[in-house]
Amino acid sequence: LKELSRRLDTYQNGNVQMGEELHEMRSVVAPLPEKLTRLEQRDPTSLSFDQAARLVGMGASVDELTQSCGLTQAEAELMSKMHKG
Known part of the structure; x- marks a missing residue:
């Protein structure tokens, strides 16, 4: 009976x-569902600009920004001027 009581205590502790x-x-x-919804509704162009800002910080050129982020030449030049420094 003592053994059964010990086992029961062990199972109860495990359940807790x-x-x-x-x-x-x-x-x-x-x-997570709310976060996923927010990500799905996020403007995809903002992701490109965020990525471009990071790349400028790592020394990317205007041409690299247009190729890898899909920015226009003018957008890439502006991003480069805004985020260099």
Whole structure:
């Protein structure tokens, strides 16, 4: 009887621990649908400009910006002037 009681305690402790971990996982997963929706609705051109700004910071040329980010020559020149420094 003592052995069964010990086993029951072990199982109960395991269940409590699993419940706590499940609760923690839910708090991590719960905001994901909203974040995904925001990403899907984000203007794709803003991604190009963000990428271009990073590339300028790494020393990319105007030609590299037009090729890799799909910017026009004028946009690439403006990005280069704005983000160099």
